[in-house]
Amino acid sequence: MSTGLWVAPCRLFGIxxxxxxxxxxxxxxxxxxxxxIHQAASRKMQEILSLLPxxxxxxxxxxxxxxxxxxxxxxxEFMRSPCVEAGLIPPLVQLLNSTDQEVLLQTxxxxxNICYDSHTLQAQLITLGxxxxxxxLLGIHSHxxxxxxxxxxxxxxxxxxxxxxxxxxxxxxxxxxVHLFQKQTEHEKKExxxxxxxxxxxxxxxxxxxxxxxxxxxxxxxxxxxVDGEREEDIAQLxxxxxxxxxxxxxxxxxxxxxxxxxxxxFQRVLSWVPSHNHQLQLAGALAIANFARNDxxxxxxxxxxxxxxxxxxxERHVEEGNVTVQHAALSALRNLAIPVVNKSKMLCAGxxxxxxxxxxxxxxxxxxxxxxxxxxLIDTQAQAAEQLGTNGKLVERLVxxxxxxxxxxxxxxxxxxxxxxxxxxxxKEVVRTVIKKGGVKHLVTMATSxxxxxxxxxxxxxGLIAALDLVAAEKDFVGANLVSVLHKLLSxxxxxxxxxxxxxxxxxxxxxxxxxxxxxxxxAIIDVVSKLRSHENKxxxxxASLTEQRLTAQS
Numbered sequence: 001m002s003t004g005l006w007v008a009p010c011r012l013f014g015i016x017x018x019x020x021x022x023x024x025x026x027x028x029x030x031x032x033x034x035x036x037i038h039q040a041a042s043r044k045m046q047e048i049l050s051l052l053p054x055x056x057x058x059x060x061x062x063x064x065x066x067x068x069x070x071x072x073x074x075x076x077e078f079m080r081s082p083c084v085e086a087g088l089i090p091p092l093v094q095l096l097n098s099t100d101q102e103v104l105l106q107t108x109x110x111x112x113n114i115c116y117d118s119h120t121l122q123a124q125l126i127t128l129g130x131x132x133x134x135x136x137l138l139g140i141h142s143h144x145x146x147x148x149x150x151x152x153x154x155x156x157x158x159x160x161x162x163x164x165x166x167x168x169x170x171x172x173x174x175x176x177x178v179h180l181f182q183k184q185t186e187h188e189k190k191e192x193x194x195x196x197x198x199x200x201x202x203x204x205x206x207x208x209x210x211x212x213x214x215x216x217x218x219x220x221x222x223x224x225x226x227v228d229g230e231r232e233e234d235i236a237q238l239x240x241x242x243x244x245x246x247x248x249x250x251x252x253x254x255x256x257x258x259x260x261x262x263x264x265x266x267f268q269r270v271l272s273w274v275p276s277h278n279h280q281l282q283l284a285g286a287l288a289i290a291n292f293a294r295n296d297x298x299x300x301x302x303x304x305x306x307x308x309x310x311x312x313x314x315x316e317r318h319v320e321e322g323n324v325t326v327q328h329a330a331l332s333a334l335r336n337l338a339i340p341v342v343n344k345s346k347m348l349c350a351g352x353x354x355x356x357x358x359x360x361x362x363x364x365x366x367x368x369x370x371x372x373x374x375x376x377x378l379i380d381t382q383a384q385a386a387e388q389l390g391t392n393g394k395l396v397e398r399l400v401x402x403x404x405x406x407x408x409x410x411x412x413x414x415x416x417x418x419x420x421x422x423x424x425x426x427x428x429k430e431v432v433r434t435v436i437k438k439g440g441v442k443h444l445v446t447m448a449t450s451x452x453x454x455x456x457x458x459x460x461x462x463x464g465l466i467a468a469l470d471l472v473a474a475e476k477d478f479v480g481a482n483l484v485s486v487l488h489k490l491l492s493x494x495x496x497x498x499x500x501x502x503x504x505x506x507x508x509x510x511x512x513x514x515x516x517x518x519x520x521x522x523x524x525a526i527i528d529v530v531s532k533l534r535s536h537e538n539k540x541x542x543x544x545a546s547l548t549e550q551r552l553t554a555q556s
Contacts, residue, residue, distance in 0.1 A: 049086035056091040058098050067095065067106035074113035083114045089124065096133045101144055104137060108150040112157070122157060126164050130154075135171040142180055152192045159199040168200060174209035181218050187233040190222075194240045201244060207251035211258060216266050219245045227278055235280075242284035245270070249291035259292055262301040267292065274310045279323055282314060286329035293336035303343045308334070312355045324364045331356065331370035338377035348385050353378055360398050365408040372402070372414035379425050390422035390431030396438045403443035416447040417455060420462040429469045441466065441477035448486055453497050456490075460503035467510035475514045483511070484520035491529045498538040505530060505548040512555055527552045 055066045070088060073079045095107040115121035134151050141147040158164045181193045200206045222241040226234040249255045258266045273285030289307060293299045315330050338347055359371050379386040389395055402415035419440050422431055435441065447459035463483070466474045490496050490504045508526060511517040530552065533545035
């Protein structure tokens with residue numbers, strides 16, 4: 001049986017298919033004849049294809065040959081639609097229930113070629129129930145190399161469709177694939193299975209099934225066998241296995257099962273990757289920690305058992321080496337670990353902030369983004385740390401610079417949020433003066449107009465503290481940034497959340513001690529807007545509106 005690409009000959013069923021040579025088709029009788037020949041060939045082809053469904057009989061000895069003919073024809077893209085139109089898919093799907101291995105092989109090839117690169121036709125196969133059938137075939141015929149490969153190729157194609165995941169999850173695909181993987185010794189065969197596992201493992205239900213089937217142990221074994229390898233295939237397998245391991249940890253149930261209260265052997269093995277000399281394992285180890293650190297209990301346990309120090313040592317190694325992916329992963333892990341309140345002071349004492357600041361000069365947006373997030377998590381409710389960082393001129397200067405990073409919205413947003421957090425958590429006049437000196441006030445005013453309510457609120461609270469702690473120093477920047485005009489819009493906008501309206505009125509009262517700002521408040525008739533808010537449905541807003549109106553009236 002030929003496995004090469006089947007090329008249509010000049011004649012098919014006695015009818016020439018190639019166009020007749022001519023310089024111009026217009027008015028050319030040869031072209032007219034050629035069109036008629038093509039139409040005749042097309043009709044003849046449809047007649048022949050229409051006969052094939054009746055020949056796909058499970059009991060017929062001709063069936064494997066007919067399926068083979070269809071498979072070879074469907075290698076040609078222009079033949080696939082006619083095969084579908086001839087109704088070949090349903091009878092071919094029925095043949096997957098055959099016990100004849102040659103019928104199964106040729107049927108699988110025919111379906112694969114007809115549906116090649118067509119999500120619509122692949123979805124039709126899923127609807128017809130081929131997935132449970134193919135999984136069953138894999139279990140029965142795992143000793144048949146050709147059939148096994150056919151099933152794996154089909155799984156790889158079908159698994160890309162989201163609609164397939166539910167069907168796969170209802171089968172024992174995880175057990176079959178893991179069992180098959182355990183038997184393989186060749187790199188190519190393992191790669192074929194990996195190509196099926198990766199899209200399947202994106203589904204949380206299947207993640208857990210794969211973990212329970214023992215895939216993790218297989219992956220750890222691959223890592224152990226290839227970590228010191230220098231061959232390309234060893235490097236490729238190490239990356240694939242460690243990446244898949246991290247992917248399995250993205251599922252909450254599968255992650256928690258492997259964590260086992262921080263005492264699981266898998267968890268311990270993954271931790272040992274962090275100090276590895278291999279960058280791929282360092283990356284996978286840091287990402288694994290970031291994934292394990294998705295709930296407070298896990299985070300607290302990991303900080304208490306010294307994982308922070310491992311991550312800091314890893315980052316120290318990459319200040320000079322500069323592997324961006326490892327930097328990003330380690331910072332992601334530290335950020336997640338810093339979320340529980342009880343961890344913040346411990347991590348600050350461990351020197352996390354000092355190590356993170358070493359990456360302040362990084363020009364890589366992913367590293368900048370995680371650096372900012374880590375510092376913001378660390379200083380949350382930590383007044384002393386917030387003051388220490390907020391009076392660090394180089395840090396504040398860099399934040400102000402990143403607040404203008406319009407090409408990187410994530411970095412720009414996190415810079416604004418950290419700038420605000422330094423003020424809010426320190427409540428320090430020195431921090432306020434540092435932010436004013438470095439030009440940060442205008443960015444906080446802009447932040448107050450963000451489409452995200454949480455950022456608006458953080459900005460307004462920080463601006464309120466600036467006004468309360470050093471209005472004189474901030475006055476020029478407030479005027480230049482049109483603060484009063486921004487507050488007028490926030491108060492007038494019906495879409496503004498109650499807390500935004502409340503904090504805007506607090507800020508209005510705070511800036512009344514400045515003559516130029518006081519004049520702007522009067523000229524924009526903010527008192528009229530505030531007066532309307534006295535009837536606001538939110539009692540806190542209506543009460544503050546009454547107080548603000550009294551204040552504005554008294555100082556008018």
